[in-house]
Amino acid sequence: VAIEADGGTGLPRVSGLADDLFRHDGQITKRPMRALALSALAPRPGEKLWDIGAGSGSISVEWALAGGTAVAIEAREDRAANIHANVEAFGLAHRIAVLAESAPAALSSLEQPNAVFIGGGLDGAMFDAIWTRVGEGTRIVAHSVTLETEALLADLQHQHGGDLMRIEISHAAPLGGFRSWEASRPVVQWSVVK
Numbered sequence: 001v002a003i004e005a006d007g008g009t010g011l012p013r014v015s016g017l018a019d020d021l022f023r024h025d026g027q028i029t030k031r032p033m034r035a036l037a038l039s040a041l042a043p044r045p046g047e048k049l050w051d052i053g054a055g056s057g058s059i060s061v062e063w064a065l066a067g068g069t070a071v072a073i074e075a076r077e078d079r080a081a082n083i084h085a086n087v088e089a090f091g092l093a094h095r096i097a098v099l100a101e102s103a104p105a106a107l108s109s110l111e112q113p114n115a116v117f118i119g120g121g122l123d124g125a126m127f128d129a130i131w132t133r134v135g136e137g138t139r140i141v142a143h144s145v146t147l148e149t150e151a152l153l154a155d156l157q158h159q160h161g162g163d164l165m166r167i168e169i170s171h172a173a174p175l176g177g178f179r180s181w182e183a184s185r186p187v188v189q190w191s192v193v194k
Helices: 031-041 058-065 077-089 105-109 124-133 147-160
Strands: 048-052 069-073 096-099 115-118 139-144 163-167 170-175 178-183 187-193
Touching (some): 031 058, 031 115, 031 163, 031 187, 048 058, 048 124, 058 069, 058 077, 058 096, 069 077, 077 096, 115 124, 124 139, 124 147, 139 147, 147 163, 147 187
Parallel strands (some): 048 069, 048 115, 069 096, 115 139
Antiparallel strands (some): 139 187, 163 187, 170 178
8 A cells, every 4th residue: 555645744843843833821942942952862763752841742753754753851741731722733753752740759750760850940960960860871952041040050061071162043024113032031052861
């Protein structure tokens, strides 16, 4: 039997899907930041991701579309509901488990991952729980928008190495009858291999 899909161009084969493809309450790793996060996470078929502070689950969805499996951990029930909706919309229920729990407590029963994305809620205790739980070679990527977490990431990079980037993106937006650059909040990304 041969099946030919018709009715559109389908999804792009690279990371950075449009934000409006996801159900969210504003808590989403935006398209450019998601593309940079996934580049650092380096998904490979068959690998497992822990997506901690998953928000809308957009990182988990794109990881799973690349052939991996993910556990999306989100403490807020309403956001976990958004993640479930996104998982169903993309047909990825067989690749993504959603835990409506708080990390690091939720990590104790999970199999070791190949990669970890920390999109929110990182503090020293959370990092210690993750670092001691994952194996050698695990790729870890954390994003920060607060000064406190930025300072923590700078300290962690000093202790453990890896790459530390500050990413600032602006989009063209109306300003009166003209256009101007409207800056998004800067994001600090730390990526490291244990």
